[in-house]
Amino acid sequence: MLKLNSHPSGRHFLQIPGPSTVPDRILRAMDHPTIDHRGPEFQALGKKVLADIKQVFKTQSHVVIYPASGTGAWEAALVNTLSPGDKVLMYETGHFATLWKRLAERMSLQPEFLGGDWRRGVNAAEIEARLAEDTGHEIKAVCVVHNETSTGVTSDIAAVRRALDNARHPALLLVDTISSLGSIDYRHDEWGVDVTVSGSQKGLMLPPGISFNAVSAKALAASKKAKLPRAFWAWDEIIESNKNGFWPYTPATNTLYGLSEACDMLFEEGLDNVFQRHQRHAEATRQAVRAWGLEILCQNPAEYSGVLTAVVMPKDANGQHYNADVLRKTILTNFNMSLGQGLSKLSGWVFRIGHLGDFNDLTLCGTIAGVEMGLGLANVPHTKGGIQAAMESLAKSVSIPEAKAA
Numbered sequence: 420m421l422k423l424n425s426h427p428s429g430r431h432f433l434q435i436p437g438p439s440t441v442p443d444r445i446l447r448a449m450d451h452p453t454i455d456h457r458g459p460e461f462q463a464l465g466k467k468v469l470a471d472i473k474q475v476f477k478t479q480s481h482v483v484i485y486p487a488s489g490t491g492a493w494e495a496a497l498v499n500t501l502s503p504g505d506k507v508l509m510y511e512t513g514h515f516a517t518l519w520k521r522l523a524e525r526m527s528l529q530p531e532f533l534g535g536d537w538r539r540g541v542n543a544a545e546i547e548a549r550l551a552e553d554t555g556h557e558i559k560a561v562c563v564v565h566n567e568t569s570t571g572v573t574s575d576i577a578a579v580r581r582a583l584d585n586a587r588h589p590a591l592l593l594v595d596t597i598s599s600l601g602s603i604d605y606r607h608d609e610w611g612v613d614v615t616v617s618g619s620q621k622g623l624m625l626p627p628g629i630s631f632n633a634v635s636a637k638a639l640a641a642s643k644k645a646k647l648p649r650a651f652w653a654w655d656e657i658i659e660s661n662k663n664g665f666w667p668y669t670p671a672t673n674t675l676y677g678l679s680e681a682c683d684m685l686f687e688e689g690l691d692n693v694f695q696r697h698q699r700h701a702e703a704t705r706q707a708v709r710a711w712g713l714e715i716l717c718q719n720p721a722e723y724s725g726v727l728t729a730v731v732m733p734k735d736a737n738g739q740h741y742n743a744d745v746l747r748k749t750i751l752t753n754f755n756m757s758l759g760q761g762l763s764k765l766s767g768w769v770f771r772i773g774h775l776g777d778f779n780d781l782t783l784c785g786t787i788a789g790v791e792m793g794l795g796l797a798n799v800p801h802t803k804g805g806i807q808a809a810m811e812s813l814a815k816s817v818s819i820p821e822a823k824a825a
């Protein structure tokens with residue numbers, strides 16, 4: 420048993436789907452004196468990160484970087500492009516989509532929520548049908564979450580783009596990639612997204628604290644006419660100042676050192692390899708869950724998330740789910756590993772295994788072993804052998820072909 424006031428040996432396993440573990444390389448890059456944010460040394464850093472981050476979003480357009488959590492970037496996307504009372508079409512994929520909708524309401528927008536069951540992604544056909552009805556073009560924006568972190572479901576953003584095009588509707592397309600950027604393939608330009616919202620603490624492997632808006636030319640044009648009040652979030656002054664590598668206010672200097680390092684790491688590995696690694700680890704995790712005899716929350720295999728797997732607790736003889744939070748607590752106290760809790764309506768009967776960011780095969784084995792031992796200690800009915808299934812899945816898909824041959 421881990422005593423709270425004693426020093427735990429070894430690293431904590433932070434297997435929540437964000438914040439993710441910050442690798443040593445990034446910690447060292449940030450461990451640097453804070454510099455003059457109006458001086459030449461900062462200017463070089465500013466120009467580098469502004470150029471690098473565009474490659475991660477796969478865009479030629481500008482990416483605005485805020486000293487804020489992802490929620491700030493959600494607000495920024497709305498207040499820069501919309502006016503009070505505007506209708507926005509949002510899709511209920513889960514907890515995070517619901518929070519974004521509430522934020523829109525508080526900003527005096529009129530969100531219309533297309534209902535979902537929290538086990539599937541965005542239904543693009545439903546969006547197309549709703550847009551086709553809107554012949555007066557009252558809907559000014561469509562907002563969707565790419566990777567719904569509460570459920571482990573990834574939506575097809577290219578399909579949502581096609582829905583707008585098929586309906587010949589001029590609404591802006593706003594996408595939340597807070598938990599997918601740098602982990603799951605994402606293409607801001609190719610998919611015709613107008614504002615992509617993201618954050619630092621998930622796929623980008625940074626501490627919490629900075630967030631992003633990638634802005635299309637169409638979104639920038641909309642921002643000139645949008646009437647929602649904005650100051651801190653206003654793109655125009657930031658973009659102007661960014662031209663010289665600076666910000667109109669104090670940027671998060673040390674986190675930007677980390678961002679520079681994170682981009683170097685992603686490019687060294689290669690973005691496609693990073694995405695493939697996440698899919699491999701997600702697949703091995705699902706093999707473990709199935710071997711335990713437990714259910715994966717996501718019901719559409721085409722939408723399984725590479726970032727996290729949400730697991731449904733089994734039911735007892737009375738039809739009640741075994742308690743996911745008791746399981747998580749057992750695992751935390753005995754094995755020093757944090758797992759994600761079930762959020763809002765999933766609370767108590769779902770837990771989430773994060774497998775994103777700075778993560779490798781043996782981190783996955785440690786994670787799965789911790790869950791399997793926890794299931795036993797918490798007396799949750801399951802079949803042993805999840806760890807074996809995960810190991811087999813990993814071994815038959817080793818990422819380095821030479822290593823396999825040798």
Ligand SMILES: *Cc1c(COP(=O)(O)O)cnc(C)c1O
Nearest residue numbers: 488489490515566568597598618
């Ligand atoms: C984490 C997360 C958020 C919230 O971001 P904060 O940095 O906590 O403000 C929003 N959307 C998604 C999909 C997320 O995963």
